[in-house]
Amino acid sequence: MSLSLKVVGIDKSYNSNPVLQGSSWSFTENGIYVLTGANGCGKSTFLRICALLERPDRGAVSFFDKGKAVQGNIALMRRMTLVLPKAGLFNMSVSRNVSYGLRIRGISGKEAADRTESILEFVGLSHKKDQNALTLSSGESQRIGIARALVIDPEILFLDEPTASIDEKNIKIIENIIQQLKQQGRATVIMTTHDRAQAERLSDRVLLLEKGKII
Amino acid sequence: MTSILEGFSKAISLILHLNADLMGIILLSLKVSGTALLVATVLALPLSALLGFRKFPFRGVFISILNTFMGLPPVVVGLFVYLLLSRSGPLGFLALLYTPSAMIIAQTILAFPIVASLSHAAIMGVDPVIRQAAATLGATPFQVSLTIINEARYGIMAAVIAGFGRVMAEVGAILIVGGNIAGFTRVMTTTIALETDKGNFELALALGVILLLISLMVNVLLHIFQKKGMAGAIR
Numbered sequence: 001m002s003l004s005l006k007v008v009g010i011d012k013s014y015n016s017n018p019v020l021q022g023s024s025w026s027f028t029e030n031g032i033y034v035l036t037g038a039n040g041c042g043k044s045t046f047l048r049i050c051a052l053l054e055r056p057d058r059g060a061v062s063f064f065d066k067g068k069a070v071q072g073n074i075a076l077m078r079r080m081t082l083v084l085p086k087a088g089l090f091n092m093s094v095s096r097n098v099s100y101g102l103r104i105r106g107i108s109g110k111e112a113a114d115r116t117e118s119i120l121e122f123v124g125l126s127h128k129k130d131q132n133a134l135t136l137s138s139g140e141s142q143r144i145g146i147a148r149a150l151v152i153d154p155e156i157l158f159l160d161e162p163t164a165s166i167d168e169k170n171i172k173i174i175e176n177i178i179q180q181l182k183q184q185g186r187a188t189v190i191m192t193t194h195d196r197a198q199a200e201r202l203s204d205r206v207l208l209l210e211k212g213k214i215i
Numbered sequence: 216m217t218s219i220l221e222g223f224s225k226a227i228s229l230i231l232h233l234n235a236d237l238m239g240i241i242l243l244s245l246k247v248s249g250t251a252l253l254v255a256t257v258l259a260l261p262l263s264a265l266l267g268f269r270k271f272p273f274r275g276v277f278i279s280i281l282n283t284f285m286g287l288p289p290v291v292v293g294l295f296v297y298l299l300l301s302r303s304g305p306l307g308f309l310a311l312l313y314t315p316s317a318m319i320i321a322q323t324i325l326a327f328p329i330v331a332s333l334s335h336a337a338i339m340g341v342d343p344v345i346r347q348a349a350a351t352l353g354a355t356p357f358q359v360s361l362t363i364i365n366e367a368r369y370g371i372m373a374a375v376i377a378g379f380g381r382v383m384a385e386v387g388a389i390l391i392v393g394g395n396i397a398g399f400t401r402v403m404t405t406t407i408a409l410e411t412d413k414g415n416f417e418l419a420l421a422l423g424v425i426l427l428l429i430s431l432m433v434n435v436l437l438h439i440f441q442k443k444g445m446a447g448a449i450r
Binding site for chain 1: 342347350351352362365367369
């Protein structure tokens, strides 16, 4: 199914400080969209509202032409996922972290094990599957965060600053993972980055967020 | 000094020979405190989860009261339970006074605020990003709550162990409601108090050594769980 994510007239303020002011965009084709802009311009807020993690003060988000999406719509939320800048790995083994999304969907046994193994190979960390996830480096944690998101085969993958505060080696690996996602047509990626060069390298479409609006 | 050393050597001999009276008292202590802890934990965990996950009016006041009750004086709890269970009290018809059940009730009241309050603190100590990560992966609110409780597991275990330490060491409440009846309601702490009064130090010292060992074990476990819990919180 081709993508249809519409964001219409989003306003969002924190403590009376406007962050987003009438932001709108229609994501209608599969691919990689990179949202860029200065630090604090509202990229993460925009992404969190798209992923239904936050409610806008005004405006609406709709997916797959199904009308205004609301927070708590689990069926809809299970078709997409957001990887946060700090992956938020659970205090358990790497493989248990990765299979989390499968377990909460009632998928277990061989299918869960095979999918977990395969995605760990995809992010190049299958050798760490039995290690406690909290002992990983920042870059490895971020790769496991991405694996944990990809194992559930989301139609839309939101990545919020996936390469912020990690080393060069892991930045290259993550960029490579994103490019492979594009080649395999595995999911539409909507990501934020403050690195304009990275945005150009990875994206099919660069969106610039300025003064609370996408331009 | 000689009598203390002699008392110690006799106490060690009682322990090594697994003296029947000594074992009976230890087992009853573990049974009473273990049951009280189990009941307190079953009641406290849902409350700590409710306080951790739901916002409702006077929640802060409720948490403050719970924290205050962590320091409940055992004799006051003993007096309260005694008045409830005494023949003229509202629950006198149950005829529970001077039974192990009365001791379990008193110790449950003592353990409950400790387990509830520390478990609540453990739940609140889980990094907020964990809740968001679970939600973004498609977890239902119930699954998110279970994930947070799982992340707080070491803190919750530490809370349960702290509750165990509290009830194992207390004497005031169970002395009042249990009556210290030999072979029926006599536990480690009440025996130590009684035998010391009688000048019979061997059994008192033997039980003291066992209590110290249990206390040491509790503290080692507490340290391990707090360390494991902290590793999760730091990340």
